[in-house]
Ligand SMILES: Nc1ncnc2c1ncn2[C@@H]1O[C@H](COP(=O)(O)OP(=O)(O)OP(=O)(O)O)[C@@H](O)[C@H]1O
């Protein structure tokens with residue numbers, strides 16, 4: 372798939388404008404602080420996920436404005452969709468082909484984007500929530516039903532958390548919620564385990580290309596919901612909820628469930644979350660993302676749009692060569708930002724589109 376048109380209104384420093392995008396390689400250039408990242412961030416918003424830079428809508432609104440929107444045309448093999456999101460500090464409304472959708476979540480899966488950005492090191496070094504979100508977001512791309520399960524789990528979890536805030540509640544009162552959480556939690560973990568097995572296999576291959584000397588990359592789901600045999604059994608999960616119930620009541624917060632899962636990432640057996648160097652972390656992040664791109668392509672029979680924000684400043688020549696080599700092998704829409712001239716690997720591409728961003732305005 373590719374995004375052929377992007378229309379922004381009151382989005383950060385960007386002018387209200389429509390930008391046409393080529394289906395292959397696109398290089399966005401401009402001096403620091405002129406709006407390159409803002410432009411790719413606007414595109415990323417079309418996925419229905421939160422921005423890769425912030426989870427606060429308010430930051431995306433042009434200063435002094437109360438409302439903003441991003442619309443785009445997403446071209447698939449089977450036809451095109453016009454989608455858009457308008458938002459104010461507390462609200463987001465999604466649109467598809469001229470009609471409002473019930474929830475922005477309904478847009479998920481229409482436009483899939485895999486972004487590489489300087490904040491990505493958190494995928495390895497940040498809190499477990501970064502790794503859960505990464506998994507969940509791309510699992511939704513390949514199996515939209517998964518989102519329903521996640522949302523059903525979140526709703527039940529919120530109700531249980533609210534109940535736990537009350538005083539004098541009993542274990543019996545938690546049970547109806549725990550039954551629901553067992554059912555949805557079991558599905559979530561089962562899906563995560565499967566997805567991660569495929570992803571680990573792909574990522575290991577890419578990692579060997581990037582950083583063979585760092586040793587073998589392994590990814591495994593760390594979840595209390597998986598039993599000793601590495602299986603997901605509802606009995607085990609139900610027993611887990613029962614075991615922590617009185618502790619949860621004492622703590623007044625939840626202590627068990629897939630919202631506490633993590634992904635263990637190891638190189639040669641050593642835990643990357645704690646021990647990987649900057650360079651090692653970067654190679655792992657790239658491998659994970661390239662792995663996700665491959666999986667999406669296998670399952671969707673379509674490529675996601677790739678965004679590389681400022682990666683040149685992040686990568687040494689060898690890694691940058693291998694990254695572009697891996698990405699440009701197939702005709703994917705690949706949008707790259709930088710402050711000077713396009714990376715060497717893009718220069719030979721006769722269909723390369725160059726866009727200049729100056730003070731929020733785009734010149735093709
Ligand atoms: N909500 C907002 N309203 C108006 N302007 C904003 C808003 N948020 C950020 N900006 C401005 O947008 C500019 C930053 O844009 P952006 O991060 O896209 O720059 P960039 O071209 O990617 O720069 P760099 O090369 O340094 O990465 C800054 O000048 C910043 O002040």
Ligand SMILES: [Mg+2]
Pocket residue numbers: 407408409680681
């Ligand atoms: Mg930038």
